Amino acid sequence: MKILIVDDDPFVGEMAAAILACDGHDCRIVEGGVEALETLASETFELVISDMNMPLMSGLALFAELRERACAIPFILLTGDDPEPLRAEAPGLADCLMKDATLEDSLPKAVARL
Amino acid sequence: MSDTHQGAPRESFKVRKARLRAAFIEQLPQRLKEAHQRFAALAPDTIDQARLEDLYIHFHTLKGSCATFGFEQIGDVARTAEERVREAMDAGGAVTSALIETLAGLLAKLDALVLAAGAQTDPDITPSFELPPDVSPPQESTSRSDRLIYLCDDDPDFGAQLAAQLGCFGYRVSVFTSLEVLATAVAEECPSALILDVMFPRDQHGGPKALAAMTAAPESSVPCIFVSCRDDFVARLQAVRAGGNAYCTKPIKMVELLELLDRFTNPHPSEPINVLVVDDDRELAQLHATVLEEAGMVAKAVSDPEQVPRILETFSTDLVLMDMYMPDCSGPELARVLRQMPGHLSLPIIYVSSETDVARQHKALAVGADGFLTKPIEPARLVSEVALRAERMRLLHSLMVRDGLTGLFNHNTIMQYLEIAIANSKRISRPLAFAMIDVDHFKSVNDTYGHPTGDHVLMALSRTLRLRLRDTDVVGRYGGEEFAVVLNGMNAQQARCILEDLRVSFAGVTFHADGQEFHCTFSVGVSVFPIFERPDHLTEAADRALYRAKHAGRNRVEIATAEDLPTLIDAGSTQPDAERHLR
Incomplete structure (x- = not known):
């Protein structure tokens, strides 16, 4: 699957890409929401995985912007905080995952569920 | 990124x-x-x-x-x-x-x-040792960190292990198990060096063949080190023919591999090659010197053979280029004189002469020269002959003076250095500290976790010492689990301060063996010039301070006082057994 990863922390982005590469996914990392929108406008992806808290544009704002632009691409949100309130706030998210060491396990599973 | x-x-x-x-x-x-x-x-x-x-x-x-x-x-x-x-x-x-x-x-x-x-431990890959990050990152690792190494071996465990170890020394390593994938990666991003296995499941000579294919394109010339459990001539020949720059046999000696990687991935040799040109024809000597200098070397021209020994004392010479026929003293005679002086036995000598008689050339080589160049010499040939020999000699020399496990100076070298350092300190009247560091309860580490783990402890300590001390300090492996450090210009308080710091850092290193974690400590004895003025007094006083540190409960730094000064020449033999037992 062709996946766009959005994270302002390059280490976390690389880590997510490393996890997904194990299952043969083709990942591209960008460091912010604006860059993500530009990339999505010029290239086709099958999934967006985005960090929640980023400067300029949050993950949730990116999600809202995409839906606003009538882009229905599945969207997984990663957050350092409790994911429950975010899940409630944005029911359209494919998933919302906690950013911690369990990501290695939870991320491939979430992608497989799509 | x-x-x-x-x-x-x-x-x-x-x-x-x-x-x-x-x-x-x-x-x-x-x-x-x-x-x-x-x-x-x-x-x-x-x-x-x-x-x-x-x-x-x-x-x-x-x-x-x-x-x-x-x-x-x-x-x-x-x-x-x-x-x-x-x-x-x-x-x-x-x-x-x-x-x-x-x-x-x-x-x-x-x-x-x-x-x-x-x-902290990584749950998945457990390197044999991890160091707490340095407070001030060492220059060495920052300069290595942009050097990308591709490692290809069909055994993923070997690859991962070697990569983790090289990672400890600051290299970025990507591991591949298939030569096809490696070739694709090389085409995408060219690494600073390749480490290739020779044998692959489908091909006995897979590594060399792959290298030959990869470097077929004229623009690609990546230094390549082959690693193999094969030590036979055919395998080595294949590796050379494919363009391999070095060949290491498994099990890999890390020090050797690092030395090679450092050499191959550093585009500029750390120091220029120093060449002494001896020719009674002053102009010719100067001409050769100029050619070498233009190639980035440092060259000195001498026309009087008698001056050569004196110049060698102050000019740290990598190689001597020598005319064979000189009126007062011939090249072979001068070579023989030099070979009989301590310290010059391994000095590379190349003769330059218009002698074309092969028999005479051989005779001249027999007295201990390393090569023969016939006048007139093409400048390019002169440069390449000199560079080749000087570099090989430097590598040999560094392997000779260094300890195989830790890459630190060996016992003899550090003692020679101590002597020079004391003479220097005397000359410019500044202090010097000599420290003996001994790992506490090292025997029980070996007994409990095995010798490979013990070796890792020593490697970690050597790395801690090398990274944390200044460039002007010299570290050596004194023997066994004992290390010696010469701290130039430091008095007792300064030395104590630094060593206490190191002691605390080292105690914070977590070692892993058989799924268990453990920590190690060391004890230190320090002696200081000018309280002690002779090398043997410094070492003995430090040894005694170390003994006190051990006796007082280990994991501490003790400074030798004048009371530790051996008054009798045989004072050193009073308690050797007690000391050995305590360690």
């Missing part, structure tokens, strides 16, 4: 994760420094929503990435800091002195945890 993962996905996840984690640990201190800077920008009793927000995002990101890489403790503290800043933001952005105090405390906690971060 954002788009570099293309081509790497087939690299094993374990290796990739270990590499990311190592890189993450490396930049943690810098991130924390940025948090400190943002924190310092906060002024008490002001309203500053913008700076608070800035700090909030910083702590938040730190929390998230630490959690992702399994540094839960750091993540938790960052979370608390993030929450405190959030509360202040929600309360209207007031920077209270209470907030500042709380954040200062949390930052101090983060500092301590980040320092200890290297000591």
